Amino acid sequence: MSDYAMPAEDVVALVQRLDAHGVDACIGGGWGVDALLGEQTRDHSDLDVWVPAAHLEALFRAFAEAGVDRIFPWPDDRPWNFVLHDGVRRRIDLHLYEPLAGGRLHYGSVVTGTVFSADALAGRGSIAGTPVRCESADWAVRCHTGYEPRDVDRHDVPLLCRRFGLPLPEGFEPLGRP
Template sequence: MDRYIMSAPDAVRLVDSLDAAEVEFAVSGGWAVDALLGEQTREHADLDLFLPAEDLAKLVTALGHHGIDRIEPRPDTRPWNFVLHDGRRLRVDLHLYEPLPDGALHYGPATENFSFPAEALTGVGTIAGRQVRCETPAWSVRWHTGYPPRPTDHHDVPLLCQRFNLALPPGFHA
């Protein structure tokens, strides 16, 4: 199998397909960082997306047109977080949520009370000149913490903090 690469043209093509399929989504992860920064600052292995669970069928159909129709077996696969891929180089990391009556978004198992405000997914950025909805800078930083930072986190978090005047979290260096 080739190494997974999600280029900017690939990401834009997928985002365009999801928009055409009327999937409600927000870009997350590394591409959200670069979208918020308005430029690609590193290579990406996948496209992370938040979406309401009710849009999953539309998303699977849209991604299927690109050959992205296989679940990647991983130890951290959950019903609300799993990866689809094309068997060659395209991979999409899905994060499903359920809207709550109070406007918050529930993420994770029904037995756990983990929710976040819908405003966390109201950021706007660009990938290769294409405007996308994504996580906000503050939430992007927050979601890059809470676990031992990876090299990509050490790259992404300082860039976001510097650009958006956010405090650098403990464990990161400028």
């Protein structure tokens, strides 16, 4: 495990703390992929979490109790997407959304935001044997497109596509294959 990896035990403890504070958290990113697969397939430098904006105060309380109470500035930070950290190894990439009528969610600014189905965040999986809510497989694949794939993307996307019978997007051939 690399120096900046978040172990599964930390992820489970943070998710349980959020749950104890009534925060409706959904795991995304690499940990979301591994949750869907039911096993850890690689190291993860952070934990992506989707949360309703109305739960932000409870999330801050939960994470402050765990020592995850600092904002980790990134160039692309926005009020609906920023990183919290503990000053050592635990980094949480927050994605805040607003529920809309008709089972839809709004993510982003009022002017340029994205509206998508709440089903995108209705996946079920497990991390270290602990059940979690996570992104759906098709949403996770979609979130890995629209930019130049990184090695972690080329790792995650083929695994999801193979497991869930989804078409492999162009440019996502598994590592080591032309």
